[in-house]
Amino acid sequence: MTKQRRPHILVTGAAGALAQRVINQLRDHCDLVAVDFREQVYLGDDIPSYCIDFTKRVFEDLFRRYEFDGVIHLGRIQSSQLTRMRRYNANVLGTQKLLDLSHKYGIKRVVVLSTYHVYGAVAYNPALIDESAPLKAAGLSADLVDSVELENLANIYLWRYPELNITILRPCNIVGPGVRNTMSSLLGSENAPVLAGFSPMMQFIHIDDMADAIVKAYRKPVRGVFNVAPEDWVAYQHALRLCGCRRIPIPSIPPVLPNLILKTLKLKSFPSYLTAFFKYPVVIDGRAFAREFDFKPKRPLKEIFRFYRENKRPV
């Protein structure tokens, strides 16, 4: 093809706020196709949108039909969604299928969204964890296994098929308007549980900054694994205070007690398998990504927390 062709990009996880921000940034210069495992979303007449299970054969038809150049895989089912089995199928087997098809159809660029949860929250974590640190999450809870497996899979394809140019992003807590993850619902609530006596350091990235990071990553085909986090930190309970949340302490010792309480309460916004993340810090080092992709987050923590303080909704 001699004429300059607009890049064709498949974006997964289209029902999520993050994917929609990424799509909005790219739609003027790229031909996008949006898919989601959960629901079909309308993104305008220029963007075909599908609700599709990646493990089904019809998924391949999209690759045949649209001749993608790149894939932005944001369709990770979070640990708070679906059952463990369905999540494993979607995240691990679905991603495998996606990467196999990407290889088969000569995709040149793949960006995979992972999470900082893969490092696992353990008492002995050093701060500023870099990308080569071991992934301890699988040892903490079976509910985080699929996150780690997804990463392992993407890593295998990263080395086996260098031509795919896979970049894996491990962001800190993504928060901001429209975000529906655990952390965002906690910051947005009137009352938020805390583990008594524990207020680990946390990092937050605004959804718009994260969308910028993904677009920047997509545009520069540098393979590898990168943490994405601003160089700013805050203790969890301090963040809640700034968001205007009333803190509800849950007894934290002996360690079996909070697990027992949370398993009984089954709070969606404070699941028992994430208990450790509200106890011990997982502070990641995002400097390698910032350097490589010339990335600087624009929205400060105070602005993020002001949004939550001014947009309280009843629990």
Place this chain on the structure above:
Amino acid sequence: MSLASYLKSKLIPADIDEHINRIRKPIGSLGYDPWGYNNEVIKYGFSLTRQIYEKYFRVEAHGVENVPAEGPVLIIANHSGQLPIDGLLVGYALASREKQPRIPRAMIERFFPTVPWLGNLLNEFGAVLGDPVNCAKMLANDEAVIVFPEGVRGSGKLYRDRYQLKRFGNGFMHLAMKYKAPIVPVGVVGCEETIPAIANIKPLAKALGIPYAPVAMPVVLPAKVHLNFGPPMYFDDLDIPEELVTERVEQVKAEISRLIDKGLSERKKLF
């Protein structure tokens, strides 16, 4: 005036507020650094430690000017006295010095992060989990880091073993060499007498998940503390076998031993 600002005005004298603000730490927009240090909370800690340092232990510190004003530096000291009081006092000595004060970071035992309230509080005061990665990243950030290479072997020793240096780990020397950080040796005298322990109940310590369970009086005695900071020691970053690294560690240990002897000879009485 809110309760918080009222308490602050009562508990933190203006000179301390200004003193801490003058020491510019690399912190984020909300006053924290990645390890949990907090610029506001440390003012309370500093204010309280001043009383402990000046009134309770009546610390006499010599040679604190030996700690360079900037750049990475490792402050290596002997560890004693069951609780990390020695770290607190060495840290305060440097943070309160008139000329070019620095807020050093103390590496603490691995079980502290699991203790509710205390773990976070120590982090806010600048103490950091004693992990080599933490130490490396802090030296790369040009911090002054306090390390007790004896670890729990030193702090948990019994009163009858006082002022006997236990085995030093080699980790600090590797880091000093890699980050070209000078080593400032410190001899701490007096902390051995703060909580004299006559025995260690190992099964109890194991059951509680703590490093040691000393048999001691449940009070911290007001022993007079002498801190002697030695001149900085510089080591090159040549790739040398572990045996030679150990030799370098022994040089530091010998220097600390000399500084302890100096402190012991200066000491007129225990309390």
